[in-house]
Amino acid sequence: MAEHVLTGDAPAGADAVEGLYRGMLLIRRFEERVYRLFLEGEIPGTLHQYQGQEAVAVGVCDVLRRDDWITSTHRPHGHALAKGVSARGAMAELYGKRTGCCAGKGGSMHLGDPAVGMLPALAIVGAGNTVVTGLGLSMKLRKTDQVAACFFGEGATNEGAFHEGINFAAVERLPIVLVCENNLYGASTPYHRVSLVPDVAERAKAYGVPAQIVDGMDVLAVRAAAAEAVARARAGAGPTLIECKTYRFTGHSRSDARDYRSDEEEAEWAARDPLLVAGARLEQAELEQLEADVRAELDDAVEFARSSPLPEPGEALDGVYA
Amino acid sequence: MPETAVQTRRLTIAEALREAIAEEMRRDETVFLLGEDVGVEGGFGGAFGVYLGLVEEFGHERIIDTPISEKAIAGAAVGAAVLGMRPVADMQYADFLFECMDELVNQAAKLRYMSGGKLSVPMVMRAPVGTTLRGAQHGQCPESYFVHVPGLKVVAPSDAYHAKGILKSAIRDDNPVLVFEHKLLYGSKGREAAGGWDLTAEVPTDDYTVPIGKAIIKRPGSDATLLATHVSLYRALAAADQLASEGIECEVIDPLTLNPLDEQTIFSSVQKTGRFVVVHEDTLTGGWGAEVAARVADDCLGYLEAPIKRIATYDVPAPAAPVLEQAIVPQVETIVTTIRELLG
Numbered sequence: 001m002a003e004h005v006l007t008g009d010a011p012a013g014a015d016a017v018e019g020l021y022r023g024m025l026l027i028r029r030f031e032e033r034v035y036r037l038f039l040e041g042e043i044p045g046t047l048h049q050y051q052g053q054e055a056v057a058v059g060v061c062d063v064l065r066r067d068d069w070i071t072s073t074h075r076p077h078g079h080a081l082a083k084g085v086s087a088r089g090a091m092a093e094l095y096g097k098r099t100g101c102c103a104g105k106g107g108s109m110h111l112g113d114p115a116v117g118m119l120p121a122l123a124i125v126g127a128g129n130t131v132v133t134g135l136g137l138s139m140k141l142r143k144t145d146q147v148a149a150c151f152f153g154e155g156a157t158n159e160g161a162f163h164e165g166i167n168f169a170a171v172e173r174l175p176i177v178l179v180c181e182n183n184l185y186g187a188s189t190p191y192h193r194v195s196l197v198p199d200v201a202e203r204a205k206a207y208g209v210p211a212q213i214v215d216g217m218d219v220l221a222v223r224a225a226a227a228e229a230v231a232r233a234r235a236g237a238g239p240t241l242i243e244c245k246t247y248r249f250t251g252h253s254r255s256d257a258r259d260y261r262s263d264e265e266e267a268e269w270a271a272r273d274p275l276l277v278a279g280a281r282l283e284q285a286e287l288e289q290l291e292a293d294v295r296a297e298l299d300d301a302v303e304f305a306r307s308s309p310l311p312e313p314g315e316a317l318d319g320v321y322a
Numbered sequence: 323m324p325e326t327a328v329q330t331r332r333l334t335i336a337e338a339l340r341e342a343i344a345e346e347m348r349r350d351e352t353v354f355l356l357g358e359d360v361g362v363e364g365g366f367g368g369a370f371g372v373y374l375g376l377v378e379e380f381g382h383e384r385i386i387d388t389p390i391s392e393k394a395i396a397g398a399a400v401g402a403a404v405l406g407m408r409p410v411a412d413m414q415y416a417d418f419l420f421e422c423m424d425e426l427v428n429q430a431a432k433l434r435y436m437s438g439g440k441l442s443v444p445m446v447m448r449a450p451v452g453t454t455l456r457g458a459q460h461g462q463c464p465e466s467y468f469v470h471v472p473g474l475k476v477v478a479p480s481d482a483y484h485a486k487g488i489l490k491s492a493i494r495d496d497n498p499v500l501v502f503e504h505k506l507l508y509g510s511k512g513r514e515a516a517g518g519w520d521l522t523a524e525v526p527t528d529d530y531t532v533p534i535g536k537a538i539i540k541r542p543g544s545d546a547t548l549l550a551t552h553v554s555l556y557r558a559l560a561a562a563d564q565l566a567s568e569g570i571e572c573e574v575i576d577p578l579t580l581n582p583l584d585e586q587t588i589f590s591s592v593q594k595t596g597r598f599v600v601v602h603e604d605t606l607t608g609g610w611g612a613e614v615a616a617r618v619a620d621d622c623l624g625y626l627e628a629p630i631k632r633i634a635t636y637d638v639p640a641p642a643a644p645v646l647e648q649a650i651v652p653q654v655e656t657i658v659t660t661i662r663e664l665l666g
Contacts, residue, residue: 069405100438101438102436102437102438102440103438103439104438105435105436105437105438105439106436106437106438110436112436112437113437113440114404114437114440114441115440119404119433119437119441120433120436120437120441122428122429124424124428124429127397127424127425127428127429129397130393130394130396130397130398130400130401130425131397131398131400131401131425131429132397132401133394133397133398133401134397134398134399134400134401134402134403134404134405134407134409135401135402135404135405136401137356137386137398137401137402137407138401138402138405138406138407139405141352141354141383141384141402141407142406142407148401160393161393161397161424164389164391164392164393164394164397165393165394165397167389167391167394168388168389168391168394168398171389172386318439319434319435319438319439320434320435320472320473321434321473321475321497322434322442322443322444322496322497
């Protein structure tokens with residue numbers, strides 16, 4: 001069995017930063033735009049937003065191929081955009097339009113698209129932790145060199161599914177990367193109130209799975225750890241767990257006033273905003289150009305979503321069975 | 323069955339199921355098996371020996387012994403199914419399905435729909451049911467929980483011929499299919515000599531399938547329609563034999579599939595007989611028999627000459643003592659008495 005700590009020093013060229021930054025900026029501005037449209041009544045339902053955690057989705061998905069797969073959670077907008085779901089497809093899905101990536105059947109909590117290697121997001125906490133083992137099993141049985149990554153929060157590690165999934169992945173040496181986004185709170189409950197083990201990475205040891213803790217606000221650190229874990233999975237050496245220490249800048253869901261967190265704590269994490277961390281490596285002119293690019297892409301996405309047709313009511317009955 | 327000379331042998335349900343899995347695994351390399359104790363050398367071949375010999379032919383790569391982790395078994399089946407495989411997952415007892423309700427009900431059943439029809443989930447989950455003196459947690463008949471779920475198919479074969487054919491159909495189906503079998507019906511050679519039913523059947527050596535969604539008329543009759551599965555089906559047939567000696571002819575139907583239900587066969591029968599009785603070993607309240615009863619009432623009210631009757635296990639957990647278990651599960655005499663009353 002390999003040692004439990006990875007070095008996390010896989011190289012990422014400086015020229016990669018611009019692409020990574022753009023990926024994170026797209027998510028940030030997408031989420032801000034969506035929130036406003038939600039308040040204006042254009043987007044129905046509820047929202048669980050990803051601001052603050054962008055470095056995790058982007059850092060991991062950057063080292064995945066299009067034919068690699070991810071599973072996601074009730075907070076999937078960032079994962080979807082990072083894995084390659086188009087802003088148009090994601091936005092139209094939030095609008096409940098037929099042109100959405102799930103034809104209006106999935107909505108905010110189930111964004112995904114098999115064409116880019118993303119299951120419809122699974123909004124039951126821990127659900128991806130067992131389903132991802134099947135993706136890995138298929139890859140292993142078909143003898144491909146694909147990899148499956150599973151995004152989940154620290155809260156999911158108190159679900160039975162986490163433990164059954166990681167153990168099965170370990171004993172079958174499945175090509176899986178377990179990406180824990182430890183944003184410190186399960187809804188309003190701080191992790192230290194519900195686990196005596198402060199680091200999720202520690203839990204991986206119980207299953208013989210190598211694990212690493214990374215700064216989830218630094219996209220290069222996430223990317224380096226993910227690159228190593230993905231290489232390990234592709235080589236048939238089995239699963240790895242990466243614990244990304246991160247923070248969501250918004251509430252758990254749309255109506256959360258965040259009274260359970262202190263202003264000081266929020267300010268501390270805001271200073272480590274992944275856009276600031278990565279942006280410090282770029283020139284001002286580059287940043288402005290990327291802002292303009294992203295604004296144009298989102299203008300287009302919103303216009304596409306607005307002008308797309310609603311599903312016919314009868315379409316609600318389609319697609320239950322193959 | 324084809325009309326030309328068909329080679330057959332008598333097989334038990336366990337043997338027929340084993341053949342179905344082996345033949346499908348030979349035919350299609352995406353088919354594989356996973357579950358607890360399914361392939362360990364010197365082990366059990368699954369809780370009821372259905373898989374004996376499979377690991378010797380197919381190896382551990384395709385006969386996967388899992389940890390005792392029902393959520394992982396079901397979740398792995400879902401994930402593999404959406405990515406090009408056709409898993410056959412095993413639950414040692416149907417009671418254990420409650421351990422993986424999320425994977426079956428929230429994931430397997432809904433992934434296709436949530437994806438806007440882009441994905442399919444071609445998986446099979448086999449699960450043995452039935453009160454067999456094992457008490458409250460190894461004897462339930464939980465078919466009804468899954469009949470309720472849009473996106474799942476539910477089949478319940480009761481003899482070797484149909485078990486083999488419908489398991490093959492389930493493996494080839496592009497949807498999640500739960501296959502419920504009764505523990506008392508697996509290995510039944512010689513049971514007739516001991517006073518029980520002969521549960522072996524002639525099974526063709528050639529490839530064949532039995533369609534999902536088609537009921538079977540096991541015994542034609544004109545006075546009452548009896549719908550039943552598993553052990554209750556054999557009790558219904560025994561009751562029909564007894565009643566025939568009194569001049570009452572029951573039509574006995576094995577639904578074979580509980581979702582989607584073959585309404586046409588059932589409704590046609592009720593329209594002919596004017597009386598409908600459904601018998602199941604699941605408990606009464608909210609059982610699948612209630613759903614069939616409601617549909618029959620909806621469609622056949624004008625033909626009914628008597629109230630619809632449900633005969634089911636009493637609404638209690640299964641007790642262990644044989645005399646107590648027998649007291650709560652539908653028996654032949656209950657069926658006979660009920661039919662007599664309907665014709666009285």
